[in-house]
Each structure stands twice: as structure tokens, then as C-alpha cells.
Amino acid sequence: MTSETPANSDHSTEDTHSHHAHGHHQSFITKYIFSTDHKVIGIQFLFTTILLMLVGGAFALAIRWQLAFPNTQMPFVNKAFFEASGGQITPEFYTMLFTMHGTVMVFLVIIPILAGAFGNFLIPLMIGAPDMAFPKLNMMSYWFMWPAVACFGLSLFYEGGPAAGWTSYPILAALYDAAPGSGFAQTLWLMGITFVGVSSMMGSVNYMTTIINMRSPGMTFFRMPLTIWAMFITAILQAFALPVLTAAGLMLIADREFGTCFFVPAGITVNDAEPTVGGGQPLLWQHLFWFYSHPAVYIMLLPAMGMISDMLSCMCRKPIFGYRPMIYSMSAIAGLGFIVWGHHMFISGMNPALGMTFMVATIMIALPSAIKVFNWIGTIWGGHIEFNTVTLNSIAFVSMFIVGGLSGIFMAAVPVDIYIHDTYFIVAHFHYILFGATLFGIFACIQFWYPKMFGRMMSEPLGKLHFVLTFIGMNGTFFPMHMLGIAGMPRRYANPYLHEYLEHLLPLNQFMTYSAILMGTAQILLLINVFGSLIWGKKAPRNPWNSNGLEWVAPSPPPHGNFEEIPLVYRGPYEYSSPERTDQDYWPQTERENVSSPSTTTV
Amino acid sequence: MQGSFSVKRLWWIFFLMIWPVLAVIVSLLTPQLQWGFPLSGQSDSPLGGEIDHLFYLILIITGVVFVGTHIALGYVIWTASNRPGDRRAWYTHGNHKLEMTWTIIPGLILLFLAFYQMRTWAEFRMEEAYPDAAKQNIIAEVNARQFEWRIRYPAPGKGLQRKPQLDDMYGVNELHVPAGSPVTIHLRTLDVQHSFFLPTMRIKQDAVPGLVIPVWFEASEPGEYPLVCAELCGWGHYKMGAKVVAHPPEEFDEFMKTMHQAQFNDGFAAE
Numbered sequence: 001m002t003s004e005t006p007a008n009s010d011h012s013t014e015d016t017h018s019h020h021a022h023g024h025h026q027s028f029i030t031k032y033i034f035s036t037d038h039k040v041i042g043i044q045f046l047f048t049t050i051l052l053m054l055v056g057g058a059f060a061l062a063i064r065w066q067l068a069f070p071n072t073q074m075p076f077v078n079k080a081f082f083e084a085s086g087g088q089i090t091p092e093f094y095t096m097l098f099t100m101h102g103t104v105m106v107f108l109v110i111i112p113i114l115a116g117a118f119g120n121f122l123i124p125l126m127i128g129a130p131d132m133a134f135p136k137l138n139m140m141s142y143w144f145m146w147p148a149v150a151c152f153g154l155s156l157f158y159e160g161g162p163a164a165g166w167t168s169y170p171i172l173a174a175l176y177d178a179a180p181g182s183g184f185a186q187t188l189w190l191m192g193i194t195f196v197g198v199s200s201m202m203g204s205v206n207y208m209t210t211i212i213n214m215r216s217p218g219m220t221f222f223r224m225p226l227t228i229w230a231m232f233i234t235a236i237l238q239a240f241a242l243p244v245l246t247a248a249g250l251m252l253i254a255d256r257e258f259g260t261c262f263f264v265p266a267g268i269t270v271n272d273a274e275p276t277v278g279g280g281q282p283l284l285w286q287h288l289f290w291f292y293s294h295p296a297v298y299i300m301l302l303p304a305m306g307m308i309s310d311m312l313s314c315m316c317r318k319p320i321f322g323y324r325p326m327i328y329s330m331s332a333i334a335g336l337g338f339i340v341w342g343h344h345m346f347i348s349g350m351n352p353a354l355g356m357t358f359m360v361a362t363i364m365i366a367l368p369s370a371i372k373v374f375n376w377i378g379t380i381w382g383g384h385i386e387f388n389t390v391t392l393n394s395i396a397f398v399s400m401f402i403v404g405g406l407s408g409i410f411m412a413a414v415p416v417d418i419y420i421h422d423t424y425f426i427v428a429h430f431h432y433i434l435f436g437a438t439l440f441g442i443f444a445c446i447q448f449w450y451p452k453m454f455g456r457m458m459s460e461p462l463g464k465l466h467f468v469l470t471f472i473g474m475n476g477t478f479f480p481m482h483m484l485g486i487a488g489m490p491r492r493y494a495n496p497y498l499h500e501y502l503e504h505l506l507p508l509n510q511f512m513t514y515s516a517i518l519m520g521t522a523q524i525l526l527l528i529n530v531f532g533s534l535i536w537g538k539k540a541p542r543n544p545w546n547s548n549g550l551e552w553v554a555p556s557p558p559p560h561g562n563f564e565e566i567p568l569v570y571r572g573p574y575e576y577s578s579p580e581r582t583d584q585d586y587w588p589q590t591e592r593e594n595v596s597s598p599s600t601t602t603v
Numbered sequence: 604m605q606g607s608f609s610v611k612r613l614w615w616i617f618f619l620m621i622w623p624v625l626a627v628i629v630s631l632l633t634p635q636l637q638w639g640f641p642l643s644g645q646s647d648s649p650l651g652g653e654i655d656h657l658f659y660l661i662l663i664i665t666g667v668v669f670v671g672t673h674i675a676l677g678y679v680i681w682t683a684s685n686r687p688g689d690r691r692a693w694y695t696h697g698n699h700k701l702e703m704t705w706t707i708i709p710g711l712i713l714l715f716l717a718f719y720q721m722r723t724w725a726e727f728r729m730e731e732a733y734p735d736a737a738k739q740n741i742i743a744e745v746n747a748r749q750f751e752w753r754i755r756y757p758a759p760g761k762g763l764q765r766k767p768q769l770d771d772m773y774g775v776n777e778l779h780v781p782a783g784s785p786v787t788i789h790l791r792t793l794d795v796q797h798s799f800f801l802p803t804m805r806i807k808q809d810a811v812p813g814l815v816i817p818v819w820f821e822a823s824e825p826g827e828y829p830l831v832c833a834e835l836c837g838w839g840h841y842k843m844g845a846k847v848v849a850h851p852p853e854e855f856d857e858f859m860k861t862m863h864q865a866q867f868n869d870g871f872a873a874e
Binding site: 484 | 611612615618619622623626629630633637638639640641642651653654657658661662664665668669672673675676679680682683684686690691692693694695696697698701702705706709710713714716717718720721723724725727728729749793794795796798800802803805806807808809810811812813814816829831832833834835836837838839840841842844
């Protein structure tokens with residue numbers, strides 16, 4: 001075994017993974033493209049999702065442009081994209097924009113960046129395993145994202161694109177004649193969803209198996225970092241919820257292409273086409289879709305919650321406050337998450353009695369979320385913090401999550417939901433969760449684990465500037481959406497100002513668009529920081545944050561196989577500032593005695 | 604580690620804590636800035652008033668929690684960033700009593716909130732809890748289609764039938780109702796899903812292909828109220844604007860008779 005110095009010295013610019021490894025040399029293709037190494041796959045997921053985030057962000061900016069300056073020429077891009085419509089965004093193009101914004105951000109960015117990028121990279125490292133349980137399956141899980149990207153990408157070239165919203169409710173999504181965007185593009189969209197589902201499913205099986213079977217000696221379940229707990233619970237959620245979405249997607253494809261009628265009732269005449277036959281039920285789709293997509297909301301949040309817990313504890317130099325309550329509350333969120341899907345359907349026409357039960361379950365899911373917030377505040381309480389990029393983004397996560405969590409109660413309460421359902425209030429709510437909480441969490445994660453991924457540090461000043469601009473832009477964009485919702489502005493309107501009672505909201509929308517442009521532009525700094533630091537970043541030591549986790553015992557970046565020798569685990573991951581330890585304020589999980597040199601170092 | 608009064612530390616605490624302050628100020632100013640509930644700000648229906656009441660109740664509770672948690676967050680950040688470099692963080696793994704407190708108290712508040720909502724929901728959607736007048740006054744069938752609202756009224760003095768009748772009256776994008784009493788419409792759709800949304804009355808109900816859904820509402824005052832679509836129904840979703848016209852109750856019957864005469868005046872009656 002070698003020490004860490006050579007690992008860093010042969011580290012070239014495009015090299016995301018050091019060479020010395022276990023001695024078996026691989027070609028470029030098996031090493032960086034069809035790699036079975038969980039770290040390379042994690043990094044592949046990371047880069048792919050960051051790039052797709054730019055695509056989703058561009059859609060978002062186009063949406064914001066239309067809402068602020070309806071039917072006016074877009075700057076820069078009008079010649080390239082909107083030549084036919086005189087530089088304007090047409091209503092059917094607008095429907096495609098918000099459909100694809102939601103689709104890309106949910107299915108190709110948030111879910112894969114959490115589970116795919118960080119789940120892949122961190123799970124084996126944090127539990128002391130040399131790799132995933134099924135490395136080939138892992139590789140396929142990444143490569144199954146590309147057919148999805150291809151399907152979604154191709155669908156954009158059909159007239160109107162897929163335009164039934166990211167929820168694709170039939171009848172709009174079931175009949176070719178329903179809208180300009182309901183043509184073959186919609187079938188492609190459904191195939192894309194299926195591929196993403198297969199990709200996530202392969203990941204989730206792998207994560208569960210790895211976490212159950214491949215923990216290093218001493219790593220009991222209750223010594224696992226909360227990140228691993230979160231990933232474990234997320235994987236279970238995915239495994240149980242995804243088959244339903246996949247089945248529903250295939251049923252809708254069959255309805256569209258093979259003449260079945262799971263979702264299409266008889267006698268519906270759409271756009272002067274032939275009346276439909278058969279006796280399907282459109283509400284069935286909503287039940288099946290939300291049976292997956294509500295747990296998916298937690299799939300998009302729980303991993304970030306786990307990782308924030310680890311980062312906050314390390315940055316505060318303090319054990320996590322209430323380790324077990326944190327685990328129990330995550331489990332409660334996951335369990336309750338399966339019985340709350342109906343809150344998306346309060347006014348859908350389902351049996352109104354169900355509204356009551358779903359309301360109680362939904363309101364109660366706020367409880368474990370509240371417990372987690374209190375525990376995060378408890379973790380900072382009496383800590384010893386320094387305002388670096390990781391701390392700032394983590395605190396922003398907690399703060400934004402409070403807003404998103406509280407605004408959720410409004411929708412959970414059925415009578416209030418009658419009014420604010422499908423208005424901008426819900427848009428504000430889920431952007432506070434998905435952007436405010438999850439994305440700030442992801443920014444923190446990138447900064448925190450980057451040194452382990454690439455052996456280099458990210459720039460602190462750039463990270464802070466990015467944080468400041470994103471934070472201002474984010475709140476400027478999404479906070480006023482609460483007001484729009486209360487003012488009764490429905491979602492998915494290409495031009496809300498057609499209605500007299502919404503006309504006065506134009507200036508507010510313009511302010512939001514300026515904020516969104518600021519927020520979007522700020523992401524250039526993230527790109528510079530992520531890609532530039534590969535070249536200019538300071539070399540990272542093994543454990544730059546003085547953290548306890550097993551991943552920090554491995555070299556930065558870890559070689560193929562991760563650890564020089566199997567790490568033995570003696571305690572939980574949160575022993576910061578322990579009075580038993582006088583020489584340093586952290587106590588790595590692998591250190592048995594009260595000594596300063598790590599027991600696994602063989603230098 | 605930071606010094607206790609470094610500018611950097613103060614700036615970051617300011618930056619993280621100014622936004623909840625701004626959020627509260629903007630929220631308090633919202634009614635003045637006309638960003639609150641649409642038009643007058645008051646609900647135009649009694650049920651809407653109940654919904655507004657529940658909304659404000661949740662707003663107050665969540666507002667207090669929002670301010671409280673942010674004060675706590677600001678306090679812990681303030682103290683945690685002010686710790687002298689040689690003083691270690693507080694070594695604790697949590698506190699059972701605190702965990703119990705912050706589980707049980709929010710739990711009770713949330714349960715109260717959930718049960719407190721139920722009556723209004725029952726009134727709006729559970730047929731047995733409908734007001735009696737709403738059960739009797741079934742005034743029209745509203746049939747949504749891309750991108751308009753078609754309305755079918757029964758002839759004056761007759762009840763609405765499931766099947767269209769020879770003497771039914773039709774209208775598009777204008778739903779005429781009497782003010783001051785609950786009325787029911789039967790909501791249907793001819794093609795894709797739509798949603799019947801009366802923003803100023805806080806009423807919303809999806810129209811689902813294959814289902815006939817009764818919706819009741821009451822316009823408190825005579826006047827015109829916006830009716831829009833709130834469920835994505837295709838490219839023209841945003842254009843599905845219409846209005847509900849509430850007539851003074853004593854004029855409504857007369858209005859319907861006039862409409863009936865107008866629609867059935869085939870030019871021969873006068874001879």
C-alpha cells in the first residue's frame with residue numbers, strides 16, 4: 001500500500017480518479033466511461049445532473065420571461081428558437097416549457113444528483129466498503145439515464161413537445177388529439193419516465209443490498225451516519241413506490257398506442273375527434289402517479305436531510321442533536337409518505353371522505369419534519385461554527401426548509417386547499433423545498449465532499465459569492481409566489497393578465513423574473529467553481545474538515561477499492577468535542593484509543 | 604476561528620437573518636400592496652369567509668412558528684459563532700425531555716388544526732352536510748370543454764335533468780345565479796380535465812371526464828365574479844375565462860324567464 005502523496009502527484013486535470021489503485025490497469029473506456037467504480041459513477045451522475053440543471057434552468061428562465069413580459073421578444077434567443085412565432089413564446093410552447101422544466105428538474109436533476117451522485121459516491125465510502133454490492137448494475141443505472149435523456153430530448157422536436165405538465169394527467173396525456181403537445185412526444189415522455197424509473201430502481205436495489213451487507217466490521221446500524229440512514233430509507237421508498245409509476249406509465253402508453261382504455265372513459269369527444277369507447281377512469285392515473293410521486297418528494301429531500309445533518313454536526317464541532325430521533329423521524333416521514341398521496345387530489349373529484357383521512361395523515365407528516373428542524377437547531381446550539389460555504393448553505397437549508405414545511409400545512413388543510421390548489425402558492429411551496437432546501441443542501445454537499453471526490457478544495461470566496469447571489473435570487477423569485485397564490489393566480493397560465501383580477505400582479509412578476517435572472521446567472525459561479533477547481537483548486541488533505549466519517553480515512557481521492565485496509569469502526573460518527581479526547585476536537589470512527597495517529601494509517 | 608466581533612461574522616448573521624425579517628415585513632404589507640386575496644380582499648361567499656378564517660388561523664400559527672424558529676436559529680448561530688477559539692463546543696447527544704416536548708406540543712397543535720378543518724370541508728363537499736338550499740337549488744349544468752364553459756339551465760319552473768331537455772336554455776361563459784342563497788351546479792366536462800375556479804368565492808372543483816360532480820356556492824352580493832380554469836387543459840388553458848353573474852334574488856326568476864323567451868322566440872309565437 002502506498003501513502004497518499006503519490007496518489008495526489010499523478011493527478012492530472014481530466015483525471016477524476018487516481019491511478020495507483022489495486023494495480024490492475026484499465027483502459028480509458030472501462031475506467032471513465034463504462035466504469036463499475038462507484039466513485040466514477042457518482043461523479044458521472046454529478047456532472048450529468050449539473051449540466052442538465054442548466055437545461056432545466058434555461059426552461060425556467062423562459063417561463064419567467066413570459067410571465068414578466070408576456071408575448072414580447074425574448075432577448076438573445078428569439079432568433080434561434082422562436083423565429084416562426086415572431087420571436088414570441090406561443091401558449092403551446094409555454095406549456096411545453098413548464099412541462100419539461102418540471103420533468104428535467106425532478107427526474108433528471110434532483111433525484112439523480114441525490115441518490116445517483118452522492119448516494120453512489122458516499123455509501124461505500126461511509127460504511128467502509130470497497131465498492132457497491134453490484135458494480136455492473138450500478139454502471140447500468142447510470143447508463144439507463146441516457147435513453148431517458150434521449151427520449152425527453154427527442155420529444156422536444158415534435159410539435160408542441162410533451163405538454164401535459166410533469167404530472168401528465170390523462171385525458172390530456174392519453175389522446176393524440178387532446179392538444180398540440182399530446183402527439184408522439186407524449187409517448188416519448190412516458191418512455192423517458194420508464195427509463196428513469198429503471199435507472200432509479202437499479203440504484204435503489206444496489207443501495208439497500210450494499211448498506212445491509214457490506215458495512216465494515218463494527219459499523220452497526222446505529223453507528224451509521226445519518227447520510228447512510230437517509231439513503232437507506234430513500235432506497236426503500238424507491239423500491240416500493242417505483243413499480244407503481246412504471247406500471248402506470250406502461251398502462252398510459254398502452255392507452256395511447258394500443259387502444260386500451262385504463263384511463264379513458266367512454267363518450268369523450270376531444271377536439272372534434274371520434275368519441276372514445278371503453279370505460280376507464282382518469283382519476284386512476286392520478287392515484288397511481290401520486291402513489292409514486294408523493295414518496296418521490298421525500299426521495300428528493302431525505303438524502304439532503306441526512307447529508308445536512310452530517311455537515312452541520314461537523315461544521316458545529318458538535319454531536320448531532322438527537323441521533324435516534326432523527327432516524328425515527330426520517331422513518332416516520334417515509335412511512336407516512338406512503339399514505340398521503342391523496343393530498344394532491346383533494347379537489348380532483350375523488351371520494352370527499354378520503355379528503356379527511358389524507359388531510360390528517362398529511363398534517364401529521366409535518367411533525368417528524370418539525371422534529372428534524374428542532375434537532376438541527378439543537379445541533380448548532382452551543383456549537384463552534386465558522387462561516388464557510390458549507391455552513392452557510394446548510395443554515396440556508398434549515399431556514400428554507402422551515403418556510404417550505406410551514407407553507408405545506410396550508411395545502412394539507414383541505415378547506416384552504418380548495419382555494420390555493422393549483423395556484424402559485426403550491427409552486428412557492430415546492431420550490432422552497434426543492435430549490436430552497438434540497439439545492440442549497442446539494443451546494444453544501446458539493447463543497448463538502450469535493451475534496452474527497454477530486455482531491456482538491458473548491459474556492460471559498462467563489463462559493464460564498466455564489467451562495468449570496470443564489471440566496472437573494474432564490475428568495476426574490478419564490479417568496480412572492482406565495483402572494484401570487486393568495487391573489488388567486490393559477491399555475492400554468494401562459495398569460496395570466498388576460499384576467500382582470502390578476503392584472504395588477506404584473507410588476508410583482510417582473511420583480512420575480514429579475515430575481516430569477518440573478519439566480520440563474522449566479523450558477524455560472526458554481527460551474528466555474530466546480531470545473532475550475534479541478535485545475536486551480538488547492539490540493540486537499542485526507543481529512544480537510546477534521547471530520548469523523550470513514551470516507552475521510554481514505555486518501556483524497558480514494559483509489560479503486562477505496563481503503564488501504566478494511567477500516568474497523570469503534571464508535572458513531574458524531575464524536576466531536578468529546579471531553580475524553582484532549583488532543584483534538586474530533587474522534588474518527590476508526591480510532592480506537594485516545595491517540596493522535598489514526599490506526600489505519602500504515603505510512 | 605473568528606474573533607468575537609469580527610465584521611465577517613456580523614455580516615453573515617445579518618445576511619442570514621435579514622431575510623426572515625424582510626419576509627415578515629412584506630407579508631404584513633401584503634394587504635396594502637394589493638397582493639393578498641383577489642379584488643376586494645374579502646370573500647364574496649360565506650363559505651369563502653370560513654376558508655379565509657382557516658387560512659388566517661394557519662397563517663398566524665405558522666407565522667409564530669416561523670418567527671420563533673428563526674429567532675432560535677439566529678440565537679444559536681450568534682452564540683455558536685461567538686465561542687472563543689479555545690472553548691470547545693458543548694458535548695451533548697441530545698435531550699430526551701426536549702425531544703418529548705417538541706414532539707408532543709407540535710403534535711397536539713397539528714392534530715387540532717387537522718380536526719378544526721373538517722367541518723368546512725364537509726360543508727363544501729360531503730353531500731349530507733350541504734346546506735338545504737344547496738340541495739334544492741340545482742340551477743344549471745356546467746359543461747367544460749377546450750376552452751370554454753357551456754352552461755345548460757332547465758326551463759323556468761322545471762328541475763335540471765341528467766339528459767338535455769327540449770326546453771333547456773343554453774349559455775356560454777356566463778353563469779347566472781341568484782345572489783344570497785346557496786346554489787348547486789352539476790359540473791361535467793366534454794373532453795379533458797378542467798377545474799371550476801371562482802377565485803373571489805374561494806371555490807374550486809375539478810371537472811373529470813365521465814363524472815358529474817355537484818358543486819355548491821353562494822354569492823353574497825349581486826355582481827359579476829371571475830370564473831377561470833385551474834386544471835391544465837391544453838394550450839389555451841389560460842384563456843378559459845368566464846364570469847358568474849349574481850342577480851338580486853327578486854330579479855333572478857324574471858331574468859330566467861326573459862332568457863327563456865329570448866332563446867325560444869322562433870319568430871312564430873308573435874303571429
